[in-house]
Amino acid sequence: MIRINNFIIPLFSLIIFCLLWELLVWYNNWPNYKMASPSDLWPAFWKFKHLFLIYGWETFWRTVVGLILSVLVGLSLGILMGFSKTIRIGLYPILVGFNAIPKATVVPVIALIFVGMHNMNTIIIVILISFFPICVSISIGLSTLEREYEDILLSLGANKFEIFYKIALPKTLPEFFGALKVSTTLAFIGTNLMEIIEPHGKGLGHLFDSGKISADYPLMFAVLITLAVMGIFLYYIVVYLENIFAGWAIRK
Amino acid sequence: MHINIEKVSHQYETKQGMLPVLKDLSLSIKRKGFTAIVGPSGCGKSTITRLVSGLIKPTQGSIFISNKKITSPLSTVGMAFQNPVLLEWRNVIKNIILPLEIVSKNMTYNQKRSNALDLLKLVGLEEFENNLPSELSGGMKQRVSLCRSLVHSPEVLILDEPFAALDAFTKEDLWDVMHKLKKERDFTCILITHDLREAVYLADQVIVLSGRPASLQYDVKTNFNEEKKLSDLYSSEVSQLLATLRNQIEIAQNKND
Ligand SMILES: Nc1ncnc2c1ncn2[C@@H]1O[C@H](COP(=O)(O)OP(=O)(O)OP(=O)(O)O)[C@@H](O)[C@H]1O
Numbered sequence A: 001m002i003r004i005n006n007f008i009i010p011l012f013s014l015i016i017f018c019l020l021w022e023l024l025v026w027y028n029n030w031p032n033y034k035m036a037s038p039s040d041l042w043p044a045f046w047k048f049k050h051l052f053l054i055y056g057w058e059t060f061w062r063t064v065v066g067l068i069l070s071v072l073v074g075l076s077l078g079i080l081m082g083f084s085k086t087i088r089i090g091l092y093p094i095l096v097g098f099n100a101i102p103k104a105t106v107v108p109v110i111a112l113i114f115v116g117m118h119n120m121n122t123i124i125i126v127i128l129i130s131f132f133p134i135c136v137s138i139s140i141g142l143s144t145l146e147r148e149y150e151d152i153l154l155s156l157g158a159n160k161f162e163i164f165y166k167i168a169l170p171k172t173l174p175e176f177f178g179a180l181k182v183s184t185t186l187a188f189i190g191t192n193l194m195e196i197i198e199p200h201g202k203g204l205g206h207l208f209d210s211g212k213i214s215a216d217y218p219l220m221f222a223v224l225i226t227l228a229v230m231g232i233f234l235y236y237i238v239v240y241l242e243n244i245f246a247g248w249a250i251r252k
Numbered sequence B: 001m002h003i004n005i006e007k008v009s010h011q012y013e014t015k016q017g018m019l020p021v022l023k024d025l026s027l028s029i030k031r032k033g034f035t036a037i038v039g040p041s042g043c044g045k046s047t048i049t050r051l052v053s054g055l056i057k058p059t060q061g062s063i064f065i066s067n068k069k070i071t072s073p074l075s076t077v078g079m080a081f082q083n084p085v086l087l088e089w090r091n092v093i094k095n096i097i098l099p100l101e102i103v104s105k106n107m108t109y110n111q112k113r114s115n116a117l118d119l120l121k122l123v124g125l126e127e128f129e130n131n132l133p134s135e136l137s138g139g140m141k142q143r144v145s146l147c148r149s150l151v152h153s154p155e156v157l158i159l160d161e162p163f164a165a166l167d168a169f170t171k172e173d174l175w176d177v178m179h180k181l182k183k184e185r186d187f188t189c190i191l192i193t194h195d196l197r198e199a200v201y202l203a204d205q206v207i208v209l210s211g212r213p214a215s216l217q218y219d220v221k222t223n224f225n226e227e228k229k230l231s232d233l234y235s236s237e238v239s240q241l242l243a244t245l246r247n248q249i250e251i252a253q254n255k256n257d
């Protein structure tokens, strides 16, 4: 029953959302260049279905690869900063500064450094944009471990590594997944930034751009909706993993 | 295992400079003894537990367990605290076997589990083997924590106010659980507490520490009965003892002011 509800309720709210949207456009009598309605979207999808498949896949795999790599980067930096106060103090200003730079300005820089390596450029931007929440959550989780938790193992002569993987790491998993959810949505922003800003792009960002050039507004909306759907899909994959690895922390 | 604390002084480095916590503290605890340590808040009781378990080294003096000087943590020590610090992602049985994963790495899982189950039965929680800590009450968590501190059959058990956060009835239940555990698994025990009745009921020796920097102020045997019962706590002999201890605590607190 709970499993069915978990599916039915979100679906229901989506349908209501689309109906309200349709109603809003219909009531105001907006033309589709001002605001496309859900009923305009399907024809747009259908007309470009091949492009949606190809570009959608490109955007998707680059986002996922970027996200996996940002988990690796975020985890490693977070672990270093969690265990060494010196490293934490040393790295924080750099990381915060880095995170404060608008990523749109980094895109041309990266594109110039690695000319033509489109996949790599995109993935780098994804990493830059999404490792930060993971890194911060892991370092805070590790550095705020209560002393007693360490003491029960230390008093038995356990080493640092045993404390890390038996206690510290599992204990920070809930925070990690919280951060990963944020990073997942950020990752799509990263992919599309690169795809839209860089000329001769690939992926859904490029499709969006060509919709703009040819003034095909329903197409632009269809791209946005596709991105939203992919975002939701990845998000639920993260939720699924969270249930497996950190299910103990979720209130039933 | 008898424990000797010999002329131990300890100080912590703080932002305001060195903070002396223990000063020339000497005391001895006999083999299989049960010693309660009481004293004003912040006088250094937890520091003693960390010293005896080898987690920190004294600035001066030494501590011996069975005439061997402690220089690093020993796997023959078990610890439990006021906060039960159970691992929320492990069920009860897996929480209890945690120490065995460190000190008895080549023991099979079934052996570990059966060791843990023996203890769970002693504390009356055998039905909760597969529950998560979040499904237990405070008293039950503390029982599990006690099982974990004993699962590797330590020869010294160090308890730092394990019952302090429990309500009066749960506390008395757990005192009896402690009696039972002590009888079944004969270990040497150090109990830090703020509760004088608890100290008198559980321990055979009660030590009152002076205010910080702490040293030994009062040391008394409490073998008023072979088998202690809760009702003994209301006898005149014990009331007398409690009054004396309360008086000693007051003296210790005044020194602190
Ligand atoms: N790691 C530390 N660094 C600096 N000072 C410390 C440290 N640990 C304890 N102290 C200080 O040493 C003193 C004694 O601490 P301790 O925890 O041993 O007291 P306690 O007797 O257990 O207190 P309580 O009864 O409140 O549990 C306190 O003033 C405390 O602030």
Ligand SMILES: [Mg+2]
Pocket: B045, B046, B047, B160
């Ligand atoms: Mg204390």
